[in-house]
Amino acid sequence: ELKVEQNPLFLSMQEGKNYTIYCNYSTTSDRLYWYRQDPGKSLESLFVLLSNGAVKQEGRLMASLDTKARLSTLHITAAVHDLSATYFCAVDKGGSEKLVFGKGTKLTVNP
């Protein structure tokens, strides 16, 4: 059974600081996704990572994928308050239609 573990589950950081969220998964996967969710809102797609060594960046967020280690990271650079949200990683099990989500990391960026 595919399992997805995120850590930390809660992250409080100050504006201007850097931090990394980790996503480990248990079996081989075709794709890894990062989503952002604001309270009471839907899931906004941030990144889709398709291959080993993939790195994508958008603004202050950068995601990477190491398929050998079954690890993805979401790096936050010089955090700002607007980045406060819950971030989910999700893994597409090979040959399956479904995404398996991690529990999410609730990020709070304090002024």
Added chain:
Amino acid sequence: EPEVTQTPSHQVTQMGQEVILRCVPISNHLYFYWYRQILGQKVEFLVSFYNNEISEKSEIFDDQFSVERPDGSNFTLKIRSTKLEDSAMYFCASSDPDRVNEKLFFGSGTQLSVL
């Protein structure tokens, strides 16, 4: 940017009642999904739908649940006899035929409250 739309945004129902949650996927998409999120918990897969049939379903998607694409634009989730534990946010999602760079687009969700 095109988006997945869901109605209603909130649904309150009595235990044992039937509910139908509605979704309009992005127009050229061919793969459709329902996920749910119980308050404060992670997002869980319910079912995927392609070519007018269920392609995969989870253990949660038991006989009380059904999906339908009644016309060329709508995609519905029916819960026949709701239970208290069905209370959750239900998200519809769709993806396009390009399987190489598949991106899943989620709707804004229907918050279902079973009393």
